[in-house]
Every structure is written in C-alpha cells, then in structure tokens.
Amino acid sequence: MSEPSVLAERIARLAPELPLILERTRRLVEIDSGSHDPEGVDAVSGLVGEYLAPLGFTVATRSIGRDRGRCFEATLRLGEGVSVLVLGHADTVWPGGTAAAWPFTRDGDVLTGPGVGDMKCALAMAVSAIGAALDTGLPGVGSITYALVPDEELGSVGSRAWIEELGRRADVCLTLEAGLDGGGLITSRGSVGAMVLTAHGRTAHATETTGASALAAVAPLVGSLEALTDRAARTLCTVGVLRSGTARQVVPDHAELHVDLRAPATEDGHALAARVRELAAARATPDVRVEVAGGVTRPAMPASVSDRLYRIAEELAAPLGMPLRRVAEMGGSDASFVAAHAAAAIDGMGPLAFDQCSRRETVRVSSVVPKTALLSALLSRAADAVVP
Incomplete structure (x- = not known):
C-alpha cells in the first residue's frame, strides 16, 4: 500500500x-x-x-x-x-x-x-x-x-x-x-504544581486580646500570590481554596490556602514554588506559625x-x-x-x-x-x- x-x-x-x-x-x-x-x-x-x-x-x-x-x-x-x-x-x-x-x-x-x-x-x-x-x-x-x-x-x-x-x-x-x-x-x-499553606495561631473569643488569628496572617497572601501570575509568560499562581474559622465570634487558630501553579518549564515551576514559600514565610509571626507543603507535582x-x-x-x-x-x-x-x-x-x-x-x-x-x-x-x- x-x-x-x-x-x-x-x-x-x-x-x-x-x-x-x-x-x-x-x-x-x-x-x-x-x-x-x-x-x-x-x-x-x-x-x-x-x-x-x-x-x-x-x-x-x-x-x-x-x-x-x-x-x-x-x-x-x-x-x-x-x-x-x-x-x-x-x-x-x-x-x-x-x-x-x-x-x-x-x-x-x-x-x-x-x-x-x-x-x-x-x-x-x-x-x-x-x-x-x-x-x-x-x-x-x-x-x-x-x-x-x-x-x-x-x-x-x-x-x-x-x-x-x-x-x-x-x-x-x-x-x-x-x-x-x-x-x-x-x-x-x-509543569504543574500544588501547594497547601497552613497557618497555626491561637484561638480566643473575639472580645479578648489573647488570640492570634491564623486567618489574618495569611489572608493577604491571596493577593500577593496571585500577583505572581504572568499570563504573557504562561506562568500562573492561583489560590483556589481559603479555609478558616469555626464561628464568627471566635479568633481562628487555623487557616489553609490551596494554591495551583502552572509554568512553561519544570525549572520555572520550581522557581515559582520557591517564591510561594518565601511569601508564606514572611507572613509568620511570633504567634502564628506558617507551614508550606507541596511543590511541582508534574514536570513539563x-x-x-x-x-x-x-x-x-x-x-x-x-x-x-x-x-x-x-x-x-x-x-x-x-x-x-x-x-x-x-x-x-x-x-x-x-x-x-x-x-x-x-x-x-x-x-x-x-x-x-x-x-x-x-x-x-x-x-x-x-x-x-x-x-x-
């Protein structure tokens, strides 16, 4: 044939x-x-x-x-x-x-x-x-x-x-x-990445001064993380989940951000993940600990x-x-x-x-x-x- x-x-x-x-x-x-x-x-x-x-x-x-x-x-x-x-x-x-x-x-x-x-x-x-x-x-x-x-x-x-x-x-x-x-x-x-940022604070009633809000520590990260996105460079950083709190009058002692990463090459993905870790570390305080898990999950x-x-x-x-x-x-x-x-x-x-x-x-x-x-x-x- x-x-x-x-x-x-x-x-x-x-x-x-x-x-x-x-x-x-x-x-x-x-x-x-x-x-x-x-x-x-x-x-x-x-x-x-x-x-x-x-x-x-x-x-x-x-x-x-x-x-x-x-x-x-x-x-x-x-x-x-x-x-x-x-x-x-x-x-x-x-x-x-x-x-x-x-x-x-x-x-x-x-x-x-x-x-x-x-x-x-x-x-x-x-x-x-x-x-x-x-x-x-x-x-x-x-x-x-x-x-x-x-x-x-x-x-x-x-x-x-x-x-x-x-x-x-x-x-x-x-x-x-x-x-x-x-x-x-x-x-x-x-490359594709998935990261979870977890903040640990201290609970208290909202009227007290003894609490340490995990949510307040990491909520500003939504904007700063998504500012890492550069669509022209095909680099994306997106917060898909922000989870925190048990009641309106209780200072939240736990907060989670779930972050999606996209980058054109594997090394670009690792660089983006490193920036996420840097920004997360900067949000830690003496009263709020911030942990970061994950990174690049699929290579390019x-x-x-x-x-x-x-x-x-x-x-x-x-x-x-x-x-x-x-x-x-x-x-x-x-x-x-x-x-x-x-x-x-x-x-x-x-x-x-x-x-x-x-x-x-x-x-x-x-x-x-x-x-x-x-x-x-x-x-x-x-x-x-x-x-x-």
Missing part, C-alpha cells in the same frame, strides 16, 4: 466500527468511576480488559491503597522491536450517582455524559485502534502496553512511581487525553519529545487534507511523567471534546473515526518515531 493511502485505508476499515465504539463508550460512561470510588474505577479498567482480551492482551493490576482503584496494565507481546505505551486513566471527577442523574446521550453529532470526553470515549477508541493496527501490521513494534491510571484526576500521586516505571519500559507513548479543535494534538505541556513535557510523532502524523494526514496543529498545553497529564523517560511521546489522541470536567462535557461523534484511525496509523508507524 502506498503511503498516501494509509490513513484513508484505516478510516475505511474503522468506519463500520463506529457503532461498536459508541456502545463501548456508553457502557463505560454508565459506570460511576470517581477517583474516590475504587470499585467503579476498577470496573472501568475491567471492562477495558474484556475489550482487549480477544486481541490477546494479558492483564495485570497493582494496588496503590485501599481507597483507590488499582493500576491497570494490559500487555501484548509481538516479538522484537520498540515498546509502545497507550496511556489513559479510568477515573473521573464525578461522584457516585452522577451516571444515573446525567445519562449517556447522543444527539446528532454530540455525545454527553460524565467522563465521556475525559476520557471514556478515548478508552473505547483505543481498543479499536489497536485492533485495526494488528490486522494491518505493526512493523518494528515488539510490544503494546495499554495502561490505565486510577487516580489521574487527583494528580496521580499514588500511581506516579508506576507511571514512571512504564515510561522507563516504553520507547513510544500515545496518550489518550482529548484532542482540541482544529486538529489540535498536544505536543508539549507545562518538552516539545522535543513529540516532534517525530507529530511529523509522522502530519505525513499521514496531509494526503487527506486532515487538519493538524501543535498545542502547547498548560494543563498536566500523565504523559509528562512518561516523557521524562520515553524516546517519543504525544498527547491529545482522544476525540474532539469540549468542556471536560463540567456538566457541559461533550464529544463530537464526527471526530471519533478519524482520530481512531490516526491513533491506529501512529501505532503502525511507532518504530519510525524512535531514532536508530
């Missing part, structure tokens, strides 16, 4: 599978799998395991704690060649009962339902993509691992070491976060790690006039952990989706087959992404 026809052939092969992909998506969406629901998370992984079984995959799981789902790792060994990792997550942001209250629905070109875009449709798409690649051929590919993270929406704290281990074993990583409008593939990601994914995969995607898409564009994303994903080790990685291989993690979350049905075909064709060309 000539190169110009590869993606067209893959689209033609996969088009009849659209009803199956949507039915598998429905079954996944109908499972409540919030990060704090280990049974639901494991049910999603188990269903993906059922979908992969006819393709010859062997499944292994790993515990990260009783209150979390299990890490899911399905592997198909093909022989000598590069190791390919298809990376997704089984958890969502939605609590138990959401699937019943907000059922999976298709309305023309639009799918909706909890987690449909982040990322249950992508999980179903990846199974069909792998199947089509196996039918067509995977020259130079020695193994495929399909891995699902159980706590991605919480920052992958419990699973990070396992994800990094996957990265050390992989040569190429294709990550299943949603694609962006205009053919956007995520070719780089900034540099554009260099995605360059060869993106150029292959361009080669595949060009004969069909399929639009593609590079996206430098400020949000984090598990691709960043893998990209520190694997030779090549790219993100945004899921369907075109909008408003993830909100009740407006949708997927465009018309994007499903083309993106599944592109994922499948990249699997077949994965060996070309590894520099000899």
Whole structure:
C-alpha cells in the first residue's frame, strides 16, 4: 500500500466500527468511576480488559491503597522491536450517582455524559485502534502496553512511581487525553504544581486580646500570590481554596490556602514554588506559625519529545487534507511523567471534546473515526518515531 493511502485505508476499515465504539463508550460512561470510588474505577479498567482480551492482551493490576482503584496494565507481546505505551486513566471527577442523574446521550453529532470526553470515549477508541493496527501490521513494534491510571484526576500521586516505571519500559507513548479543535494534538505541556499553606495561631473569643488569628496572617497572601501570575509568560499562581474559622465570634487558630501553579518549564515551576514559600514565610509571626507543603507535582513535557510523532502524523494526514496543529498545553497529564523517560511521546489522541470536567462535557461523534484511525496509523508507524 502506498503511503498516501494509509490513513484513508484505516478510516475505511474503522468506519463500520463506529457503532461498536459508541456502545463501548456508553457502557463505560454508565459506570460511576470517581477517583474516590475504587470499585467503579476498577470496573472501568475491567471492562477495558474484556475489550482487549480477544486481541490477546494479558492483564495485570497493582494496588496503590485501599481507597483507590488499582493500576491497570494490559500487555501484548509481538516479538522484537520498540515498546509502545497507550496511556489513559479510568477515573473521573464525578461522584457516585452522577451516571444515573446525567445519562449517556447522543444527539446528532454530540455525545454527553460524565467522563465521556475525559476520557471514556478515548478508552473505547483505543481498543479499536489497536485492533485495526494488528490486522494491518505493526512493523518494528515488539510490544503494546495499554495502561490505565486510577487516580489521574487527583494528580496521580499514588500511581506516579508506576507511571514512571512504564515510561522507563516504553520507547513510544500515545496518550489518550482529548484532542482540541482544529486538529489540535498536544505536543508539549507545562509543569504543574500544588501547594497547601497552613497557618497555626491561637484561638480566643473575639472580645479578648489573647488570640492570634491564623486567618489574618495569611489572608493577604491571596493577593500577593496571585500577583505572581504572568499570563504573557504562561506562568500562573492561583489560590483556589481559603479555609478558616469555626464561628464568627471566635479568633481562628487555623487557616489553609490551596494554591495551583502552572509554568512553561519544570525549572520555572520550581522557581515559582520557591517564591510561594518565601511569601508564606514572611507572613509568620511570633504567634502564628506558617507551614508550606507541596511543590511541582508534574514536570513539563518538552516539545522535543513529540516532534517525530507529530511529523509522522502530519505525513499521514496531509494526503487527506486532515487538519493538524501543535498545542502547547498548560494543563498536566500523565504523559509528562512518561516523557521524562520515553524516546517519543504525544498527547491529545482522544476525540474532539469540549468542556471536560463540567456538566457541559461533550464529544463530537464526527471526530471519533478519524482520530481512531490516526491513533491506529501512529501505532503502525511507532518504530519510525524512535531514532536508530
């Protein structure tokens, strides 16, 4: 088969599978799998395991704690060649009962339902993509691992070491976060940080002078921390939670600020975290102690790690006039952990989706087959992404 026809052939092969992909998506969406629901998370992984079984995959799981789902790792060994990792997550942001209250629905070109875009449709798409690649051929590919993270929406704290281990074993990583409008593939990601500032003071009735307000000590930090934001430099520092007090007439002896950090490079993230620590330390007094926890939680994914995969995607898409564009994303994903080790990685291989993690979350049905075909064709060309 000539190169110009590869993606067209893959689209033609996969088009009849659209009803199956949507039915598998429905079954996944109908499972409540919030990060704090280990049974639901494991049910999603188990269903993906059922979908992969006819393709010859062997499944292994790993515990990260009783209150979390299990890490899911399905592997198909093909022989000598590069190791390919298809990376997704089984958890969502939605609590138990959401699937019943907000059922999976298709309305023309639009799918909706909890987690449909982040990322249950992508999980179903990846199974069909792998199947089509196996039918067509995977020259130079020695193994495929399909891995699902159980706590991605919480920052992958419990699973990070396992994800990094996957990265050390992989040569190429294709990550299943949603694609962006205009053919956007995520070719780089900034660093992400999470910090908690905790102030400890001394309680007293508001009429007394013996109290030491933890809230008064740290409340001014909201403005000074958010002043660290420089959107032109793609550096963000945002206070998302300020928690303090038990009653209006009681001096609060405890206060918490939860801070989100975004920066274009890992070293920029560490520098931003250092500034947060400096500002917090300056708010301490003899009567109020200020503690700081956290820092950079996800390293940046540099554009260099995605360059060869993106150029292959361009080669595949060009004969069909399929639009593609590079996206430098400020949000984090598990691709960043893998990209520190694997030779090549790219993100945004899921369907075109909008408003993830909100009740407006949708997927465009018309994007499903083309993106599944592109994922499948990249699997077949994965060996070309590894520099000899």
